[in-house]
Amino acid sequence: MVEPILDIRNLSISFSTRAVEIPAVMDFSCQVMPGEAMGLVGESGCGKSTVALAILRDLARIGRITSGSIHFNGRDMAKLSEHELRQIRGSEIAMVYQEPMASLNPTMKIGRQLTEVLFIHERVTKEQAYGRALDMVKAVKLPDPERIMGSYPHQLSGGQQQRIVIAMALLAKPKLLILDEPTTALDVTVEAGIVELVKELGKQFGTSMLFISHNLGLILETCDRVTVMYSGEAVESGPIRDVFGSVRHPYTQGLFRSMPLLGTNRNSRPVIPIPGQLPLPHERPKGCHFGPRCSHFVDGVCNVSTVAMRSIDEANTHHSRCMRVEEIDWHAQPEAATQTEATGAGPVLLNVKGLKKYYKAAASELFGGREARTVKAVEEVSFTAREAETLAIVGESGCGKSTLAKVLLGLETATEGTARYDETDIQSDPIERRDTKLISSIQMIFQNPFDTLNPSYSVGSQIIRTLERFGIGTSREERSEMMLNLLDLVKLPRAFATRMPRQLSGGQKQRIGVARAFAGHPRMIIADEPMSALDVSVQAAITELLTTIQRQSRTTMVLISHDLSLVRYMADRIIVMYLGHIVEQGTAEQIFAPPYHPYTEALLSAIPLTDSLAKKRKIVLEGEIPSALSPPSGCPFQTRCHMKSKVSGSLCEQVVPPMRDLKEGHAMKCHLPSEILDQMTPVIS
């Protein structure tokens, strides 16, 4: 009988605040066997990071373990002294956090930070330490290891920094590696690389892993077993195939239903968001915590007493915390699966031709730069957008999508080209010169809900200010009434009008952002990564909201995102951008089916799937996104392209490919000959 390396039994953690003691984690149990990867899934506020910190005994002064035990390698963590804990942290248990830039000391070189780990935990000479650190940098697949050892953290990109943090964590050969959302801050293709790396290293070094994430697809790809947490409790746990293939808890089922299934769009299989809100920690319902939001809730059964975790199969591996596990029909179709008609697109609203935006990056403003270098943020972009259509712009950081949005809004002016919006040319009109009607007609939904509202004013007053600014409504009462109507539109209670932003959750703040954007009856909305900072179930709710409002008001939506599954769900037409160029454009069906541009192929392959039955071709890109200051010669993608060898000669390196029309509306910038394109197989099947 193999002993688990980490054995958490009935763990309860509480935080003491000014008023009352708030339980953060209740009756949580989890075992991690040696060499296995356990995933911990849950949304914000469920307590998963608290569990991770408790394992390391790193709770702040106000957090205490009130009951239960954590055994690591047979030893009870609660009984260890500070000295013993220091010996364990870093050498036997290592942790990788979400923000790589915050985990590295900006004043120390990478090599020094790596060797520091060895000096603390083992007795090694300087040469030995340097050698082992260098080997580890090679093991995490970073190019040019010696140069990296001598650089500072700010000289590396986000993906490289995270690889270094993983290298630091693995240097002392820990028995358990805890990863707390390690890829949330990274781009999609970089994320895929990190996930591959973590899997390989786990097998290579035999390290057990606790992988904490809210991304179910990532967990499916990397872990052997999974535990799902909701509001401080573990609600379901078991092997990956069992939990993903035969779901046995309503919350887990709700999570799966709220994610867009690849291959469908918003009209054929709408997502079903989980109704209601996460309960506040001091207002948890009696009995099952998920009860109030559960469609299988039965009064008198589910809210009587605390529900215990029970095993539901003979092998005793799959557990669920549901009172009605045997009674519920898990294969029944969800009720709210109504299909809707696709909205017909209207006339062309926005017509962009040959738009360019170059920035001058001079050394100093006041005293004149020597050779002013140009950042070519947007290169020769042409597309159209129709009324009531959703156009998605897909790409990773540095591709120019945010700059394009800024030009359309008027925060920047174009260097060349035209952007025609409903009879007016807007590319050289900065926002100061635009009239109110035009400004209120093009509005934006921002990415970070935590920053999108001014923290000093109540939420209602900020919407009213928008109405005031656009000259809508003639009196204070009228505007107040309109503001309340907008709150109804985004399905928030009217009482929220007097609340301050800090009293709202991320999803609620994003709804206010949507209300504010629609306040002026815009005809075009630019949504800049509106979901990326939100949890899965909240994403579903906001997605539903946006699609409903758009259908009703026939607004054009320009959706900027890197999340291809969301894009497939919401968009009618898609533009894929890389380093300022449009590399492929077409309808959603055309983009997701072959022939693909090689970059699109890699992006599709990087999407973490939640469907355990689907198969995916794996394409991992080498290298990093090149800097916009010195773009590669010829095709921008040629430095990382996996199909470059199929083009004869060095055409890719010398000539920028022209935009080729393939079918009606489908175009791409690639030198690949048509025969190769016709032979491409789908990435996801």
Added chain:
Amino acid sequence: MEFMSPFAIVLRVVIQFTPVWMAMAVLLTISFLFKRRLGLYGFIIETGTGFAGVSILSFWLFTAIFAASVAPFDPLGQIVSMKDALPGAIEANSGLPYLLGGDKLARDVFSRMVFGSRIVLIIAPLATFLALSVGIMLGLPAGYFGKRIDAFLSFLANLILAFPIILLFYLLVSPGILETPIPYALAGFFFVFPILLLFTLFWSGYRAHPKQLALRLVLTLLAGGWLFATFVFDSDPFHILRVSPSTLNIFAAVALASGPGIFRIVRSLTLDIKTREYVQAAQTRGETPWFIMLWEILPNARGPLIVDACLRIGYTTILIGALGYFGLGMPPESPDWGTAIKESSRLMRAFVHPALPPALAMMSFVLGLNLLADALREQSLKD
């Protein structure tokens, strides 16, 4: 001459402050009862440092308000027999003691200390507010617009910071300058800033409500008019204050000394807050730059600014005293603490008792401000 025992002196001093103790008790009790509803103030009262700071400051605030009841004698009144009297000396005619002694001009040190708090509590915060207006009006555009405006204003601020300020004070004091309109012009220049600040604030924020805008602008102009009339032209229509050129110079001196520091703080806060998305959201709405600066950025910079202002009031109090050494500042008979210390410094070897009470008073006041600033900083970090 009869003297009171030291114990009797202490007891009598404590009794003299009775109205202050009562007012403090009422204030602190109300604060504790309603601390949940009092927002930031409630948080501050709960911490040890915050409570200590608020207690000390409320002590001096109520002393200033009830000065006439607390002080037994007139601060400027001289009783010849009590010249350089030691603490506890009982005055023959009225039977009342000079509790902390008499100074070299036979005035009651205790009463002077009590009345001095009035001047300090009016002038120091007002001068700091002036410097704050200058710093905000210049720091916001420097941080928001950047490039040339920023380069120019930062250069100016650095110039003033680099210039030896004491030389400037001597210049302001020299008789040749005092006869010219330069002190008035300088003060007038600085006093424009608070008026400009309020004006721009209302103009940018109330554009959609013409009636409220008009009301606020008129009030601002009236307040500004009073300010100018009283301070620059020394013709207060309400006849509360008399302001001599040397007092006026205090304001100019404080604005010059503190302005660049506040400018720097506001500028760096603006540079940081400018990157937030709600500022971008305001820009996409087409808001004017001054609206964004005053209504979107400034309210979110209030944490560090309040802390800095608290500390600066303390420094200003000390500066007013120091200015006295240059002959710049309050008239020599003024009971404010800095001047009192300066006046008694000459005979300090022989008679130390006139200098100690104002020194201890100033020390406790600055301590109170520092404690409050500490508590505020702790809170603003949590936000």
